[in-house]
Amino acid sequence: MLSERQMMILRAVVRDFTNTGVPVGSKTLAKQLPIHVSSATIRNELAALEEQGLIEKTHSSSGRIPSGEGYRYYVDHLVKPDPLRPNDIDVIQSSLGGDFHKIDEIISQSATILSNLTSYTAFTLKPELKNSRLSGFRLVPLGKRQVMAILVTDSGDVENQTFDVNETVTGDQLEAVVRLINDQLVGLTLPEVLQKLQADIPMKIANYLQSPEGFLDIFGDVLTRAAQERFYVGGRLNLLNFSQDSDVDSLKSLYSLIDKTDDIANVLGQPSDKISVQIGNEMTNDALRNFSLITATYDVNQHGKGMIAILGPTRMPYSRMLGIVGAFREELAKKLLDYYRFYDE
Template identity: 75%
Template structure:
């Protein structure tokens, strides 16, 4: 456990603030000038040497100013940062963007990611509120004319997944109905992952009683099921990555985008945030690709409809006070909005 003197705290804080806003290593002279008490640059230099010794700041070359290290950011975020109060203007934007009469909760969550990315010029993620584990609450096949059928799967928290497919003429409506009844009798009420394992073991045999070639149907059912089982998240401002990845390394950018498209990996990155607001800095994240980025995650509470997550991905060198303030305000607005939403639709 690191403990610093008051003056050291002030210096570290000033370094982080300066560097995150200017991007240039900060030197002792500039630092001395902006500190509230009167100290000489030499004194500041001594303190800086101490902070460097502790691993909180670092030099880019032997005679450069200092930049915060990951450890330094960590200490700053844990002990020093005061979230900026949100600008009245920003709160207006949030409120007005959320207030439209959305018909689906997914739309609210999706626009959330967009607003957040617009306000910050970073990349934002949003996950809708979710009970731990959703269960299958219904499956049906809707015939759509000659040979087309739509498979629709509903879960107990209202998620709907669907997919259309063509059937060969050999299959009759009766057969399909029998299969649907089978699925519903056996699997409704079960958690989705159990359904998935059932689909790999005994279900195929049973389906084979009714269909000669069950593979096609089983593939569709499996597809829809995995789609529903996946945690769906929305991404806003993907293109903003181009702004703040100062490296011109194309490959790095590519792997970042690929990462964002893999919901499994991304769920991994977001983790399961327990706190209200959580900050992960650079190498603290498991994924190596993100070593120059920081992630602010926050949960938001949707009453008895569970807890969702919003997240913000930006450069390690980000103005944490502003961003934390913004995310904090946003999660409250969103929670409020969802309560309204559910009040309306729960009747």
């Protein structure tokens, strides 16, 4: 249990250290704090905080820096999100203000904006597609042997893929297959479609194609891709700013991490309505030891929920970052609702 004064001191330690990067000592704190106590008193309190594992020393006679637990306590109990700076508001307005023709453009642009605002690396994830429905399927013959499969969902997402047909398949056959798919599967959610694809569809298709496996593979492929969570990353290069003393190896593993959709999904974790902060030492991945991750969901009502996140050094100004993430999720939700309203009408 911390006293009021200890909280005040812990808050000051975190704020000072995240701003300057220098371990903070008792004298500095005594000057900074609103209360009037001597540095010796602060020293006693610092010792108490260290006792509880909230702060630590870099060497036996250094000032204090927050420990992982200290950051945790700070973000859980002591921090309060900063309001946006006027300048930041401008940036959001102007970058998100234009006309977009695809959801993906908005989401991808958002990653860029977030990374610009924070000067960290940002991730955005479009609203989950689990409950979007198949609204159409086409097979378009392109030439001698190539066919393009196109899949459209009711949320306006389009996924396509070209493939080779190795045997001679007639246009009539293709049309029959397309009609079958559209009759049987349109209107179902994507997971439902995937399920049906395992069940009765193969037999029905066998009426029109002698070897339906190849086709089913393609269809399953493009379907999975459509249903897959789609990540966008902004400000990749900003990671370079925080690689202490050019530790190339950990940088490399960091980059391979953020380029793998699965891994990132794993790290981001489950969506929750609150803005969540993960401190480096709390994350399983070793490459993230010196980083913190702030994640938040945004809510587009019946169109589902998406996620935004920023990845920066553990030593980041949390109040400002929480302010940015909090405000941006709202703006993004608004923008997307606008977009859907236009698209649905």
